[in-house]
Amino acid sequence: MTTDSVESSGRASFPGRSNRIRSLWLAALIAALVVLCAFSVAIGTREVVWSDIVAALGGQVDNIGQAAVTVRIPRTVLALLAGGALGLAGAIMQGVTRNPLADPGILGVNMGASLAVVVGVAWFNIASAQAYIWTAILGAGCSAVFVYTIGSLGRGGATPLKLALAGAATSVAFSSMVIAVVLPRNDIAGGIRSWQIGGVGGATFDRISHVLPFLVVGFAISLLSARKLNSLALGDELAAGLGERVAIARAIAAFGAILLCGATTAICGPIGFLGLVVPHLCRLLVGVDHRWLLPFSALGGASLLLAADIVGRIIARPAELDVGIVTALVGAPFFIWIVRRQRVREL
Template sequence: MSPFVAKPDPFSGRGFVVSRSVTLIGLLVILSVLCLGSVALGTREVSWREIFSAMQGNLKTVGEAAVAMRIPRTVLAVIAGGALGLAGTVMQGVTRNPLADPGILGVNIGASFFVVVGLAWFGMDQIQTYVWMAILGAALTAAFVYTIGSIGRGGATPLKLALAGAATSAALSCFTIAVVLPRNDIAGGARSWQIGGVGGATFETILLVSPFLLAGLAITVVTARKLNSLALGDDLAAGLGENVALARGAAGLGAILLCGATTAICGPIGFVGLVVPHFCRLFVGVDHRWLLPFSAVGGASLLLLADIVGRILARPSELSVGVVTALIGAPFFIWIVRRQRVREL
């Protein structure tokens, strides 16, 4: 049975609520440990004294300076991972598609393409402009993929949406390369940014995108009950008094804001929004009132862990977090595809 088909919840009593709360607290503890590990571990060894000294603002040694650079990087990984986890959960709920993900549906690539176009053709050099271009690209790409995936018999099936997203991603990736290749002045930075990563983060850039992220977060929280209604199917949701088009549009807007703002500052990072919701459903079921906070914490933990692993495996260099999440998410995506019983395209 699909996890998106509503069914009675035998754990809806108080005991299961307590269990969910305890599990969420446990995930928060894990996230806290990962935050500490992100500050302590990296391409350069640092001592505990240097960590505490850097947190107090003392930057007298190279190690303390390294810690000072890791702190905003850690904050960005937590914020970006949480945003991508939320966006993936919302997209899966809106489309009732277990394969939905900002990367698989091409939303991240669409946002990236628009940023590159703005950088190459319009001379953009402000992070605020990047965010607006990324949000516009994410919105147009999401609408295009959903429209293409809805054509034909059966409507927007999981496989059709995944194929439409893959084809759109491939096309936009080629267009992006075509835009970047003639521009040697931006080629190096654009290619590095397109891999997706959280290196070079600063609190200034995080603050600049925070209004968009907060707006996306607020919208997704408000639409949690609406996503539960959409999980019942459009006809039943409408029979319960839900405005299906408005609910789907509002939830989609929240996901697009989260994807666009995250892509603008980190580049396109894939598979976080695919892996995390499936993992979190093992603990909380399909109730989005619980699934959304679990996905936010789970996404933050996964991206932070991927960043730490990338720094440790490639010493004295490092692997971009987008590479590590792809190594984790690609096999998971294949497994999900094999599980789907799709009769026809």
């Protein structure tokens, strides 16, 4: 991106797709999300008819079908919130680091939150929802700082390749530490292993209410960082020349992503690859302007996680696959494609 991308007002300009085309894609994405919500409520181990869905939405629970719907509604809401949070966090991290491979899972942020929660449960006996959330956010923040520090060492600073390698190594190390902490604790091993897979099953509105304030703050900070990320995309020197406080802008945007990752990991477990796949797909639709990319990434993340949850219920009937497994099956090949397309040696 060059100085031609700077408007006379001093703001970053991203020519290409018209707002009309973007608006059409936005309407299509919202419509797809509505359809997926309907499928999420209707599809599961037990098929339900629309009359049961309508009755359950009205608060009536007179049969098994209506009871099933009342269980699926909070699950659908959690999938929307968690998917939106991870998709948005991925777009923020790619913008902050200018790294096409950035993702809460690949950069070790999710695993840092996971390790913090596991240590809190095993060594400090944390049990409350608020303690889970604060611990996960603290772990996500410490992991992000650690990976960025390691990736910044040596010649050239924090290059995309060095950050990706540092994040991958950190994720592996933290995953091994989680196993080491859980292994001697048979009393918590079953629950921790199930949580580590990543899923939205067992959601309740009470659980969602605890994490909702953190997600709202994270969404607000992240979405308000769009213009700053547009400036950072021009390069640090040009962004500073436009009057942007580069370090502060990067820190604020990263803080929003950390809140989203930490809160989501606390309630769902570490769900990988969503933050990598969604921003790339959204760039194909709306371009690189973060004023459009961030909302699209949130909606796209919600749609993809909801679709993954529906697929997980269908392909393993009468049991189900957690969304963490489904997103990994989709995300791993996509990651390989991105690496080959970007020619990692040239990043």
